[in-house]
Amino acid sequence: MLQISEQSFSSRLLLGxxxxxSAQQMSDAVQACGSELVxxxxxxxxLQQAQDDILAPLQQLGVKLLPNTAGARSAKxxxxxxxxxxxxLGTNWLKLEIHPDPQYLLPDPIETLAAARQLVEEGFIVxxxxxxxxxxxxxxxxxxxxxVMPLASPIGSNQGLKSREFLEIIIEQSxxxxxxxxxxxxxxxxxxxxxxxxxxVLVNTAIATAADPVAMARAxxxxxxxxxxxxxxxxxxxxxxxxxxxPMTEFLEAL
Amino acid sequence: xCCESKMNIILNHQPYEVEDDCTLYQLAQLLPxxxxxxxxxxxxxxxxxxxxxxxxxxxxxxxxxxSAIAGG
Numbered sequence: 527m528l529q530i531s532e533q534s535f536s537s538r539l540l541l542g543x544x545x546x547x548s549a550q551q552m553s554d555a556v557q558a559c560g561s562e563l564v565x566x567x568x569x570x571x572x573l574q575q576a577q578d579d580i581l582a583p584l585q586q587l588g589v590k591l592l593p594n595t596a597g598a599r600s601a602k603x604x605x606x607x608x609x610x611x612x613x614x615l616g617t618n619w620l621k622l623e624i625h626p627d628p629q630y631l632l633p634d635p636i637e638t639l640a641a642a643r644q645l646v647e648e649g650f651i652v653x654x655x656x657x658x659x660x661x662x663x664x665x666x667x668x669x670x671x672x673x674v675m676p677l678a679s680p681i682g683s684n685q686g687l688k689s690r691e692f693l694e695i696i697i698e699q700s701x702x703x704x705x706x707x708x709x710x711x712x713x714x715x716x717x718x719x720x721x722x723x724x725x726x727v728l729v730n731t732a733i734a735t736a737a738d739p740v741a742m743a744r745a746x747x748x749x750x751x752x753x754x755x756x757x758x759x760x761x762x763x764x765x766x767x768x769x770x771x772x773p774m775t776e777f778l779e780a781l
Numbered sequence: 782x783c784c785e786s787k788m789n790i791i792l793n794h795q796p797y798e799v800e801d802d803c804t805l806y807q808l809a810q811l812l813p814x815x816x817x818x819x820x821x822x823x824x825x826x827x828x829x830x831x832x833x834x835x836x837x838x839x840x841x842x843x844x845x846x847x848s849a850i851a852g853g
Contacts (some may be wrong), residue, residue, distance in 0.1 A: 543852060544852045544853040565852060566851065566852055567849070568848070570793045570846065571813070573792065577850060578851070594852055596852055596853075610822065611820075615849060731853070
């Protein structure tokens with residue numbers, strides 16, 4: 527079971543709800559993969575255009591909502607967004623994300639740490655999106671974050687675990703769940719993350735923009751299970767030289 | 782004959798006509814899902830839901846309303 531703060535989850539796959547063709551498709555993907563913790567964004571209500579209601583299907587599915595602070599460029603904006611999210615959705619769970627750079631959407635570590643400290647004090651369950659920086663992740667843990675969410679590669683890039691070596695250090699050192707977020711591009715990336723010992727992964731673009739998002743959601747669910755099982759089974763070490771698995775030489779000597 | 786009085790507030794930077802004595806709660810009823818999943822902020826301060834019934838709006842008041850949308 528994935529344990530975050532006081533809550534347990536059967537699924538180690540968090541799902542982002544962005545980029546789906548419709549709320550129905552998003553809902554179908556959630557059901558297909560069994561995700562129990564899904565992210566949402568907040569924005570000013572568009573009074574001119576009706577928005578696809580994603581809240582109703584998610585509430586019907588009974589998943590836990592994890593609003594994010596996407597769009598915030600500073601700790602101050604993120605803190606405001608967090609309070610808006612809590613008021614709108616009635617949850618104190620929060621994915622803290624502050625990425626002022628529009629090109630690479632890399633998280634601002636200084637603003638993130640400052641916001642995390644304040645939001646933990648205000649009673650939020652803070653899951654901060656951050657770079658795969660082991661020192662930063664330890665600082666976020668120390669200020670009371672309930673998990674850390676280091677990136678694999680830039681948001682939406684599908685580049686996979688570019689930060690692998692640093693994720694390994696974070697996983698080794700973290701006392702809170704490590705949820706690999708951003709840039710996971712295919713199910714094999716999710717397998718690898720779980721094999722490495724990550725507690726969970728968050729996937730959005732790779733599922734929502736797949737040719738068949740619902741099938742891809744299903745594939746990711748299997749990948750996360752496979753990775754977790756492999757990690758628990760104890761992966762055999764690598765060897766620099768070949769190690770025979772069949773007694774070939776004895777057969778040849780008999781001739 | 783009684784005439785209904787209306788006033789304009791500024792809702793998400795747009796003029797929005799409401800009744801003269803409109804409260805935040807009444808404004809919420811005019812919006813999608815009757816305010817469910819929405820949050821209001823006035824002058825940068827969030828007004829909690831329990832205060833909506835008593836919060837009287839004024840003409841020209843800048844009101845921000847936020848809702849949940851899809852996002853990762």
